[in-house]
Amino acid sequence: MMNEKDKYTDKLITAMVFTNEDTNGLVIHMNGFESQEHANKFCKKLMKNSGIEYKSIREVFDFPTIH
Numbered sequence: 001m002m003n004e005k006d007k008y009t010d011k012l013i014t015a016m017v018f019t020n021e022d023t024n025g026l027v028i029h030m031n032g033f034e035s036q037e038h039a040n041k042f043c044k045k046l047m048k049n050s051g052i053e054y055k056s057i058r059e060v061f062d063f064p065t066i067h
Contacts, residue, residue: 013042 013032019025033039040056047054 013030015031016029018027018029020027030039030042033042043056044054
């Protein structure tokens with residue numbers, strides 16, 4: 001039986017990483033999540049493991065959903 005922690009381990013997540021040498025900036029675009037919840041859990045874990053405090057933009061602002 002699969003537990004909640006292992007639920008999202010089968011899907012391949014890909015990333016494109018862009019760096020800007022002028023500003024020392026980094027942009028990471030990740031693709032392949034099962035759902036918005038999966039993406040949020042992954043992001044929070046990634047940020048926590050990187051030592052960066054993370055809040056979703058939806059936690060900061062109340063944006064409408066556009067479909």
